[in-house]
Amino acid sequence: MPQDLPRDSAQRILHVAEALFAQHGYAGVSLRKITAEAKVNLAAVNYHFYDKESLYREILTGRLREINRQRLALLALAEARTGDGPVPLVAIADALARPLFLPASGTGNAGTRLLGRILSERQAFIDELIRVEFQPAMTRFGQAFRRHAPGLPPSDFLWRLSFVIGALHHAVVTLPDMPAHTQGLCRADDCAGALRNFIDFTVKALAT
Amino acid sequence: MPQDLPRDSAQRILHVAEALFAQHGYAGVSLRKITAEAKVNLAAVNYHFYDKESLYREILTGRLREINRQRLALLALAEARTGDGPVPLVAIADALARPLFLPASGTGNAGTRLLGRILSERQAFIDELIRVEFQPAMTRFGQAFRRHAPGLPPSDFLWRLSFVIGALHHAVVTLPDMPAHTQGLCRADDCAGALRNFIDFTVKALAT
């Protein structure tokens, strides 16, 4: 499966490595596979990114930062439209999921799979990275959701939030496999349908 | 963290390997780490289980088969109690999640984390194993859920089912980290609370 690679070799490495990490995990990908597929010299990773861990971190931070930036921007937009009252659940769920299902044009959605992979892999050296990149967005979305369930005990609310996040990540990760799992009834390229269903699902699950 | 190991060395390998695979994934665990922690000789894995892949498969099949056996048993019990009508959503969700959150006494719940890990790791050589072990249970549960949403388009229903499964797996995998994520508001040992919340969540999300 040949793909149009960027001219710059550092960019080629980032591009190829992201796809491979998303598919096989950190430990499952060797620098030799990356450099071979990116058609660069073996030492190029160490030259441009210092070492394998740094390359991984760079890819991750880039993706996570962009995704959460978009999420917060969409949420802020919805809040501005709403005024002082609680933002509608539909808008919150949309802001949370849209950057995953419908990534900004040009970035491609293959990289999105990384997110789900990472959270279940829990490499020790990226724990802090995940905390730093996710914490701000998650507290903001938590607050927004919370206004729709003010009476719920805190732990119960946090459990429901965790379920919603889990549903989202699982959907993103398994999206490419959905046609096989559903005998073709769910298509992998129907991101809009996936987003719509996630929003419906979340609204029903979190509505009081 | 010393743990009481079984006498038999093959059992010790299974016990230790399951915990390590659950924590670091297949590629992230070496036979040397397993055999060292299990206090057996390096060659013991190859002697008792032929090779690393076979050891992995054996652990997985054991866990998955038992979990899905319990799930189907609970579902059958609920169906018997219900008669001809649709099984209440509460009972279906309970049958689906209980074997994960409250594993049969003696088995310990550390091994349960494997499940969530596996589904996001997607090693090629266990794809068929997963299909074989999960297919029967999933179609049965799908049918049971389906009776509560007969009017929904098939693809929409399958998406919701996927979200429920994702929420469940994510909860299981991140259960040990919940206290840290929630500043202690959700406890890792409160499996009963997690189960109760999952059932509530699923009922709300799938009710028509």
Added chain:
DNA sequence: GCTTGATTAATACGTCCGTTTTATACGACT
């Protein structure tokens, strides 16, 4: 008591890993 089959132990093999080192090519500037 010796033999036999099953287990454990010790060690070696070949491969692949991440990384380092050394050498070569290229472009811009004086």
Added chain:
DNA sequence: AGTCGTATAAAACGGACGTATTAATCAAGC
């Protein structure tokens, strides 16, 4: 033209990996 910082290339390093081989141990059965 010549120099210098940057990028690519080629090769090698030590170490960890999964696995294979061989030797030691040990518990029955005769």
